Every structure is written in structure tokens, then in C-alpha cells.
Amino acid sequence: MVSKESCRNEIRAAIEQLSERCLHSAAKWAGEQLVGIEQDPSNFTPSNTRFQRGSSSIRRRFGTNESISTPLPSVGFSQAATPLPVEDEVTDGDLYHLAKSYFNCREYRRASHVLRDQMSKKSVFLRCYALYLAGEKRKEEEMIELEGSLGKSDAINRELVSLERELSAMKRTGAIDSFGLYLYGVVLKEKGNETLARASLVESVNSYPWNWNAWSELQSLCTSIEILNSLNLSNHWMKEFFLASAYQELRMHTESLAKYEYLQGIFSFSNYIQAQTAKAQYSLREFDQVEIMFEDLLRNDPYRVEDMDLYSNVLYAKEACAALSYLAHKVFLTDKYRPESCCIIGNYYSLKGQHEKAVMYFRRALKLNKKYLSAWTLMGHEYVEMKNTTAAIDAYRRAVDINPCDYRAWYGLGQAYEMMGMPFYALHYFRKSIFFLPNDSRLWIAMAKCYQTEQIYMLEEAIKCYKRAVNCTDTEGIALNQLAKLYQKLGREEEAAVYFEKDLERMDSEGLEGPNMLEALVFLATHFKTHKKFEEAEVYCTRILDYSGPEKEKAKSLLRGIRMEKTGFPSMDMEHFPL
């Protein structure tokens, strides 16, 4: 078990080193984790207490408090493997300071020029990094300038070639430090050489684990669990963060949650962990819990925009218009040109039924980030609402091409094709979506409905799908009812009775009533009567009597028939068994 104190010291040093190299986002991340560690009682400051009190409220509510006190499993982090690196150059030189300030003012090319003759590792890194960013900046500009009629954008970062050459030469001679390795990995990744990029990044994080940028680059290169498992990573508490986030990306939500819970033992107040936990919970469809977590998060960090699109999804699912509009307003004031903000506003309009406006905001989000997955999918949903299936299909397809594991988009594609009366074509897409999320009853039900359409009418297949849906704990209870009806239609009374009984049981336990209830009761009553199980039939008949309508009369006549048969003098039996 790592002591909190040692963690804290490591991070403090790391922040220093990271910001010294202008790796600002990594420094930011590290900073967030630093304040996430439970403070010593010794250096209490009023602001800290306020910060922590808010956070712990949720813990009390959900009783996860114990996890802090329980001793963590000793999957020991070997501290010795990664000693804190000592800064190699104490005197930075004036040029370095100048370059750094240029860099901070986003004058990247200037910064790299200043450092052109500096030979220290730190200077070399900053020079290369600045050059890389300059190239990226130019690339972004060119992308807009060169946009052709067919979406042509062959803009590339023109610095990549020279950077790769220089960094690989440095790597050969061993003159590269872990930050250089990180940059080398990034460059290789951009050039499409994923295996080498992974190797370089692994080397980087093994020698300097506190650079979250390197971890997240590495994570984006782990597209399957096999790749993830094949990585040779040395143990460090940063690895746990990495694994948690990688598991989440690979849709292994429970594993990811376990990791985060474990990490919370040290970083009890980390906003990052809280947001990630919320994300995982969202995927497990625990909306109530997620909502509370996000409310809490916003209370602590009111100007946060990251991950808030997820919160808006939750609010959308719960149809909380007011809360959603409040959130939209808030992020709008904070930073309106963030894709997340646009997405939240789009969600709001969608909930309000103003689909054109919603599409406009999703478009804006996509303008800001072309690879913003959820915006494509959500836009697809909007187009479906607007009955513009062609546009919907296009949007969904883009989402799928960005991330082929996006089951929502596959599902959307299936839905769109089904809407157009092409159920057989749609089946392929439903199958795809189920492949990525096999235990979601909604997907199975959608597929079953497809099989049930009169054009295909493959009822046996539909039954199979419904059965799978039942196994996946179908919350809406569609599957049971449908199964019973299908069996009834196929004339397989026994099976139908079984499923009607199950459905009835479910409705009873949830206290639901409605036409389905009545239907089940009538079927069961007649079924048991014809099979001469009068006790059961009577029970169901008396339940029907609670309702009014034609069924009541039917139940009465059924009851009469039952009594007749029970008394043993039915006219029919007389004939069959003459005394």
C-alpha cells in the first residue's frame, strides 16, 4: 500500500517537472489528483475542509465510506522501481525561460527557434514539443484552407517527418529521456505506426509514470483487451488509473469501477475519479446514482465543462427539463465554444422537441470536434425524430466509423432501416449492436420486433430473441408479454401459459395494471379450464371479476362452466361416461 504522503510528494514533484516542460494538461491532471488526496490534519486550511465536506456527502449517502477504511489488497506498488527523477539541469539558462514564456503565449515556432542550439535534454524536448505543436496548429489551419469539394483534407503535420528522424536518432544513441519518448510515441502514432508508438509510450511511462498525457495516448492505442494485456507495464499506482480508464473504454465497466473504488482509498476527493465513476455507472444505466454524483461534482467544481454532456444525457433520460436548461445555461456562460456545451444545449432542445435547433447545436459541436462521437449519434437520433432517415443513417454511420464499438449508433442504423420498411436489412445492424452489448434487453427486443414484422415473419427467431431479452432482465416487461403472445399465436398453449404466468407475476410484483394484465388473466383462466385445472382457473376468474367490461361477463360464464364440471353432472361427461 502506498502511503498518502509518498503519493503526495511524488505528485508535487511531478507537477513541478511537468509544468517546467510545458506539459500543461498533464500538470493539470496531476494537480487535480494532488488535491484529491485526503489532507493531513496538520496542514488543514479552511478551503480544503469546505472542499472535502462536499465530497464526502455523497459517500455517506451511498455508504461507500467503508472502502476507505478497509485495507487495500496488497497488489503492491513497488516504489523502488520508479524513484523520483532528479532534475538533470539545475540551471535552466535564460534562453529556456524565454522559450517557455513564448510557449506559454502560444508562439510555438518562436519558442522552438530560441532553443535551436540548446543541447540539454529538457531544451531538446521543449524544442521538439513546440515544433510539434506548431505543426499541429498549422495543420488545423490548413484543414480549413484546403477543404475541397469532396471533403478533401490532406493536411498533415509537416514537422512529423523531421521530428521522427531526430527523435529516432536520439533514441538510438540513448540520448532520449522519458518525455522525449512520450513525444516520440505521439509522433509515431500520428504517422500511423501503432506498434512502435505503443512500445515507445510504454517505455516512457515505465521510466516516468506521472505523465498522464503519455498514459492517455497509450490508452487510445489499446483497442482490444488482448493489446492491453500484452503491455509490459511496471507496477505503479498510476498504472491503476490507466487500467481503470482503459477498462472503461473497452466496456468492462465493473472492472473499471472496481479499480476506481480502489483508487478512491487514496484519492478520496478526486473529482476526476468521481466523474469517471459516474461515467461507468452511466454505462450500467444507474441514472439516479449518476445524477447525484454529478450534482455533487458540480457543487465542488461549478465551472467544470468536462463530462457534463454525460450529465445532460442523464437529465435527458430522466426528462428533467428544468435541470437540463439550468445546466445548459451554466456551461453556456462558462464556455460556449466547447463541444460539450453545444451538446448539452442540443440535448435540451431535443427534449423540448425542437429538433431543428438541436441539430444545429450538434452540428456546431461537430464543427468544433469532428470526431465527437456522441454528437454524431445524438444528431442521428434527432434526424430519426425528424423522419429524415437518410441524414440519420449518414450521421450514425459516421459515428460507427469513428468508433466501431458504438452500439447506440449501430442500433440507430437498424432502427432507421426498419423505419423505411427494410427489416431484413436492419437485422444486420441490430446484430452488430448486440454483438457489442449482448446483455441489453432493449436491443434484443428491437431485433425480435424486426423478426416479427409481417414482411419477414420469422417467429421462431423472434422467440429466441425475446428469450434472450428476458434473460437480460428486461425492465419494461415487453419481452415476457410478447413471448406469451407469440406462443399463443403459434398454438403452443403450454409455453404461452408459462410466460403469461411469469408476466403476471412480474406485474403483480411491480404493482402494475392494464390491458396486458387482463389479457393474461383471461388466457390463463380459459387455459386452465380446458386443461381441467379448476382450482387455478377459478383463482384467475375471480381476479378478472375485479375488472369491468366484457371480460367480466366472460369470467362469469367461465366460472359457471367450472362449477358445472366440478359438480360432476356436466351434460358432456354424461355422454362420454355413461353410468
Add this chain to the structure above:
Amino acid sequence: MAGLTRTAGAFTVTPHKISVCILLQLYAPSAQMSLPFPFSSVSQHNRLGLYLLSLTKSCDDIFEPKLEDLLNQLREVGEDMDAWLTDHLTNRFSSLTSPDDLLNFFNDMRGILGSVDSGAAQDDQIILDPSSNLGMFVRRCILAFNLLSFEGVCHLFTSIEVYCREAHSSSAQYDASNDNLESLIQHDQMDMEKYIMDKATEEIELQKNASGSVPFHLHTPEALFKVTEGLLVTRKEKSRTNMKKTEATPLACASSSTADDTLVDESLFLRTNYQIQGCLMEQADAIETHGSSLSSSSIESFLQKLQNLAPELHRVHFLRYLNKLHSDDYFAALDNLLRYFDYSAGTEGFDLVPPSAGCSMYGRYEIALLCLGMMHFRFGHPNLALEVLTEAVRVSQQLSNDTCLAYTLAAMSNLLSEMGIASTTSVLGSSYSPGTSTASSLSVQQRVYILLKESLRRADSLKLRRLVASNHLAMAKFELMHVQRPLLSFGPKASMRHKTCPVSVCKEIRLGAHLISDFSAESSTMTIDGSLSSAWLKDLQKPWGQPVFSQESGSRKSSTFFQFCDHLVSIPGSVSQIIGASYLLRATSWELYGSAPMARMNTLVYATLFGDSSSSSDAELAYLKLIQHLALYKGYKDAFAALKIAEEKFLTVSKSKVLLLKLQLLHEHALHRGNLKLAQRMCNELGGLASTTMGVDMELKVEASLREARTLLAAKQYSQAANVAHSLFCTCHKFNLQIEKASVLLLLAEIHKKSGNAVLGLPYALASISFCQSFNLDLLKASATLTLAELWLGLGSNHAKRALDLLHGAFPMILGHGGLELRARAYIFEANCYLSDPSFSVSTDSDTVLDSLRQASDELQALEYHELAAEALYLMAMVYDKLGRLEEREEAAALFKKHITALENPQHEEPNMA
């Protein structure tokens, strides 16, 4: 092609266009001179003009040549002033040092254009007419430049730097071997289809020596020579030439791209949508023509490149689908097909869709269904395909897309007739039933007929010529194979005409072939702009000489000549493919009707004229037919030699039938030589082929068991052979394979004949004859008649006269069209008849018998059919013995012995065929 609409931004200034502008400036300087400075003669000047014309024509193509290619071409055009031209070009480029120079350059360009009222121009001044081809080009360049923003100018400036730098880096290499003409080879353009031109080159060489004085001809042979040589070079020294190959033909580009890294990308300039579509069409054609012999990965890398350049060009996905389809990658094909339709909604690039009738709101997803259905069909999932096509029918009816409906119905009928799904009524229950409500009670054949009729009717009314033509062909096929019955027949009185109608087959084939006249009358509205503009570029590859050349030398290879015609008359590849198919069908129908020469001729016509434009599987079929013909009429030796060639050519084709034919031939051969073990093995292998995973091929199955029965027959296991034949007959009946039924019946008759049960054999032979009559299978009928006659003779020698009469009735057919075996059998039988006829005396009429026998034994020698040969020789020896010609008797007897020993030890001289 200029008439087609094009968006304003489509024409962009590129470094290559600037090169052309520089040359234009040279061609027509604004100064007043009758002949501008560097030119020494008018013809020289004109040649540059012609060259520039072809450059401007081809500049709409998707890929532009690099500077070094241009320089190389210039060296050829310029002759003695080549150095001056190239130097001027490179100097002009190096003088462009800042964006401002570009601005000035285009200002100067204005000067070379004449004013609109060209009457004011003086006679001796060379000016460009603004509305001429060259003038238009200059004007378009100037306009495009003026539309550029400053960023655009900067980008142009950087791309010029790249353009020059590339040329510079390779020119050093060039200088080293400047005097060596061979080095030019590496730089020259190439075309995959020119692989076959080796012979032509030799002729060209001769021609060059003969008529070297004509200036044009000086270039042509060299250029052509280089084309062919260049191909050889690229094949052998690929690594060396890779970096320097031009991007002119997409294929060449694709083949070079494997080793090149992304640097090449920057030299590819994207053209207008139309040209890319055209280029993609060409690729699609190439994929189909070359089948899987074309490396799928090279196409893939080309497509990848294209996709990087134009992410919104969804047609790429379709091409990728085609590519994957031909390399039998089911999942990738499916994925790309769906992706294409998801993006494009079926509206991009499908010329079968009339653009005006587009209902943009819903897209054209019915086409997706159609394609998906055809894909499932190809991958051997007929039931799945049928489901999808049924949905396609429904959706296209719903959206009233009659065009797609017509195509879908045609695809469906094709599917049904190919797969012959007879027992899967559960699937058919839900299928389309036009006209009749009793669809489910119809047989598959009737359903196919209805579907075809419906499709034809729609296609006719929508004027879909290609579909009409292919439907006619399908109809011909149907008429060939099936007896027409009334769809609904009531009672015993309904007219039952049990006969196929060769006239209607012929009529349908002719109607199918009308397509070509339709196209020549219709001019070139069907061709895609891009394919034409790349045709121009191909012209450039074979610089200007070719038209002249092909007129002068009549002895060119017909294939290249046809290609040339192809783009002059602009017959699209798909049209020539359909017409080729009609010839193939003709050949098949003659084969069935029993005219060997006609079948052979039609196949030859196909192989020579349409071999290049056809898909590889069709070409394969033609080759196989010819080989089969060889085996039947020339013996096995030639056939195996030809097979070897075909194997090399077609083994890469997916679902190749070469192996099948090889097994068939080996089986025949083994049977004839009496090597029953080998025959049995071949039989088993055939059976293995029949049960592949690629869907059940009924014909193959029937073939396999037919051969099994024949093997058993040859092994004298009569009852087993009869059993197999019986069950085969049942299968044929179940799946409605009428023609096969006739041959199975004949086989049964043979079995009974061999087992000495002539009485039992007679009804089978008669039934076979009646089947042959109703399907007009004349040759098969003749051989059935022969068997019948043999059966009669088997009943006793008193029937010899009748048998002989029967034989003589069938003789013209047998001798005219029969294969070696059939003819020999007939001869021997004739001799047998005479000999067993008590009224025939050998001593007086010996020549009648001996002639036949000699003929028979000669033909059987070629066939290596030991058993029959031995029989013939035996008879011969007997006759000689009777005649007392002892020497000849001994000779025949020796030969007889040789055949008998060969028959008894078949393994002895077994050539290593398998």
C-alpha cells in the same frame, strides 16, 4: 464532355497546369512573328501544338503527370530542340520565387490570348483563339487563379516547390544515362492491358525500319516499344523503377504504390468528381476483367490513397466492396457495401438511376438491397439472397422505383435458375408473385419464367437496353433448357406441347445482340465523362502515332484493334460483355443441339473478340469449351496441352472451373485406357468438388454421379451402376433437369446393353430418344439411336437389318458432328452389323467392312481407347483371316495384342498427369 455541368470550384490551378501554360506561352508568344523564336520549322511548331492539345485534353484526368514525365515527353516531341524546351520550362519554374511572380505570370498569360473579334489579328501573328481548345484552357486557368485567395496562392506556391523538387531529385539520375535510350523505358507510361503486345512490338520494329523517314513514325515505334519494354522492366526491377513511375494510369499507380510511402500522395492531384467517378469505373472494370488475378492489395492501397484525398467520395467504399467480393472476403465485402449505402443512400454514382426521378428524402436503399442480394448469391447463400431480394422487390414497389424492380426481378430469376431451389418452398412462400395469386403452387421453372417476363416488360418500357439484352439472353437460356408449358393447365385436354423451340432460342439471342446496334445509333451518351478523359490520357501514352499506325498496318492483333475501336465508337465495356455473352450462349446452344463446328466457331469468336473485355470467368468458360472440343475431336494429348495453358491463366479465378474440367478429362482418359482405379479416384474427387461450401451446385452433383455410374459400368458392376443411375434419374426429375434426364436414360440403356439384357434396355433407349426429340438434342439423339440399334442387334442377328437401318439414319449426324468415340463406335457397329447379317458375304464385300474398321481403329488410336480399338482390330483380323490375307491379319493381331496388354496393365504407361 464539356457540356456536362461542373461546379465552379472544380477546376483548380495545379503546378502541372502551370507547366502547360508555360509551354503555351512558348507556342504562342504575344510577339508578332510568323514562327516563334526557337522553332526551326512549321511542322515542329505544329507538333508542339498537337502535344499541347492532348495535354489540355487530358488535364481533366484524375492524376497528373509529374514534371519529370512531362520533361521526358517533351524530349521526344522537341527532337533537336528538346534541350531548349526543357531548360526553358525548368528555368521558368525556378524564376518563380515568390507568390508575386505567380501573379505576374498569370497577368502575362492574358497577353497570349487574342481578342474576341479575331478579325483584327494580322495574318502572320500566332494568337490563341479564346474559344479554341487551348484558349479555353488558358482562360480557365486564369479564372481559377483569380478566384484563389491569398492562402490558395501560397498553397499553389508550395506545391510548385514540391513539384520541382521531385523532378530535380530524379533528373540527376536521368542525366547520368542521358545518351542511353533504355533509361527512358523506366519513365514511360504503362498499361496493364499491354502485356500482350510483345508480338506487336516486333512488327513495329520492322515497320520502323521500313518507314523510318516519316517524322511521326519515328516516335511511335519507340514509344510503343517502351511501353512493352517498360512493363517487363517493372516486373523484374520493380524496386528500381518504383519511385519514378508515373501516376498516369490508375493501375500503374496502384502497382507502384505498394513500396512508395506517403510522399507520393502529395503529387496526386484530385480532379473533379466526374473524372474520379470515371477512374473508379475503370477500376471496377479492371477488377471484373482480371478477377482475383489482379492483386487485391494493390487496389486496396490505391483506394486507401484515394480515400485519404477525398473522404467524402463514397464510391471508394463500393470499389472496395467489389474488390473484396472478388477476393472472396465475405465480411469485408459486406461491411463495405453497407458502408457505401449508408453514406451515399444509393444516390451517388449509380447510372441506372435516372437522376430526375430521385426522391431525395428516402434515398435509394432498394439498390442496397439489390446489391446485397447479389452479394449473398455470389457467396453462395441463396436463401439469404432470396430473402433480401424479396425485400428489394417490396421496397422498390413501395417507392415505385421501376428500374430497380426490373433489375431485381432479373437478379431473382437468375438466382432461381442458377440455384434451382426446388424444395425450399418455405422460402418461396413469402416471395414475389406477380400476376398470379397461386404463386406458391408454381414450380421454380414457371416462377423463373414469370420473373423474366416481368423484368423484360419493365426493362423494355423503361428503355434499359442492357437489361433488356441480358434478359433476352436469360430467356434464351430458359427456352433452351425448358419445355414451355401453359402456366395453368386444366384437365387432360390442355394442350401439352412437349418440345423446346430452337427458333425462339435463336430469336432471343438475336434480340439480345441487338444491343450493339442500339449503342452505335445512340452515340456516346452512356459513357461517363471521366472514362473518356482517361481514354484521352491513354492516347497520350501511345503518343499520337497510334491512329495513324493502326491504319497502316493491317496485321495488328485484333484485340488491340478492338480496344482502339472501343473508345472511338465508345462502346461501354458492359455492352461488349453482354454481346460476348450472347456468343457464348450461342456456342452452348449449338453444343446442346449437337453442332460441333458451330459451337466451336462461336466460342472462337468470343475468345478472340471479347476475351479482353469480358470478365475472367466468362473467358475461362470459353477456353474450357474449346479444350473440351479438343478432347472430343482431337484426342487427349492436345487437350491436356491446352489445359495446361488455361490452368496458368485461370487458376486464380475464384470458383474456377479449370479443376473440374481437368478431373473430367482425366476421368474420361482413365476410363478409355481401362485404368479403373484412377477413374474411381477422379470420380471421388469430383464428388468432393460437388459438396463444397460454396453452395450446392446441382449440375456438378449430377455430373459426379453420372461419372460414378459410368465407372461402375466400366468395372462391370451392372446392378450397382443401374442403382446409381436410377437414383440419379430421380434426382434429375426432382430438380427438373430435363437434359440430364435424357443422358441418364441413355446411360441406363447402355448399362442394360452391356449386361446383356437388351430387352430391358430398349424402353430406356426409346425414352431417351423421345426426350432428345422434345429438347432438340440432335447429337444425343443420334447416339441414343446408335445404342438402340446396338440393342436390337443384341436381340439376335435376325435384327441386323433393322439395326443397320437405324444406324444409317443416324449416320449423317454422327459423322458430321460426333466426337471421335461416337464415330468409332458407329463404324465398329456398322461392321458388326454386316458381319452378323447372314446375307452378307465377307469375300465379296470386304471393303465396306474393312474401311469402317480401319477408320474406327485410327480414331481410337488418337483417343487411346484400348477396349474399342481392340475390338475393331479383332474384327479386322477376323475379316483378313476369312479373306486369307495372312500378313495383314498378323499385323492386326499384333496391334490387337498391344491394345489388350495395355488395357490389362493400365498403370504401366501412365503419364504423370495428376
